[in-house]
Amino acid sequence: MKKILLSILFLASITISNSQEWETFKSLEFEFKSDFPGKPYTTVQNVPTDVGEIKIDMFILDKSSDTSSKNLLFLVSHNIYPEESFKNMTAEGESSVLDNAVYGSLNSVKGKLLYNNEIEFNGYPGRSSKIEMSGSFVYLNIYLVYNTMYMQQVICLNENDNNRDIKQFLNSFELIKTK
Numbered sequence: 001m002k003k004i005l006l007s008i009l010f011l012a013s014i015t016i017s018n019s020q021e022w023e024t025f026k027s028l029e030f031e032f033k034s035d036f037p038g039k040p041y042t043t044v045q046n047v048p049t050d051v052g053e054i055k056i057d058m059f060i061l062d063k064s065s066d067t068s069s070k071n072l073l074f075l076v077s078h079n080i081y082p083e084e085s086f087k088n089m090t091a092e093g094e095s096s097v098l099d100n101a102v103y104g105s106l107n108s109v110k111g112k113l114l115y116n117n118e119i120e121f122n123g124y125p126g127r128s129s130k131i132e133m134s135g136s137f138v139y140l141n142i143y144l145v146y147n148t149m150y151m152q153q154v155i156c157l158n159e160n161d162n163n164r165d166i167k168q169f170l171n172s173f174e175l176i177k178t179k
Contacts, residue, residue: 023035023038025039025076026176032078032176033176034152034173035168036059037061037074040060041061043060051082054081056077057077057079060073060074072136072155073153076152076153077150081147086147094125094144098127099116101142102127102142105129105131111131111133112132114130114132114137115129117129124143127141128170136155136157139154141173150173152169154166
């Protein structure tokens with residue numbers, strides 16, 4: 001009986017030490033929420049594009065120094081394109097915007113595109129993509145909501161590919177109505 005109790009306590013301690021605290025990050029300003037295995041920090045980057053400079057707001061959780069994490073980075077970004085660029089936008093135009101975002105990410109990491117699937121999120125067009133780069137994989141979910149783009153990104157080492165935290169993060173994203 002004592003051995004069984006010790007075994008149960010040992011297994012419980014392993015489970016507790018391997019679990020990460022997930023918290024829901026909510027941005028009322030950018031109208032989304034997403035679960036992160038920790039608290040993300042916020043940064044802003046201005047990027048020149050064909051339609052002018054775009055401000056990208058990023059919410060990042062860097063886990064690269066956390067030896068217990070199976071992933072190196074979790075990120076949600078938000079940017080708004082000028083409305084006039086999206087007036088009378090066709091489905092083909094939206095598809096081009098999404099593919100350009102995927103290929104921009106691909107080029108920035110000098111990786112190899114493993115897949116780039118068309119998806120739909122709450123009726124909005126999107127992409128689910130996977131990029132292989134040296135020693136790691138980048139998972140992307142990108143959604144185009146009118147003239148607003150949301151991008152989720154997870155980076156993991158090759159040996160941690162397809163871990164459950166990737167799916168938990170990518171599946172947690174939700175749009176929230178604030179108006």
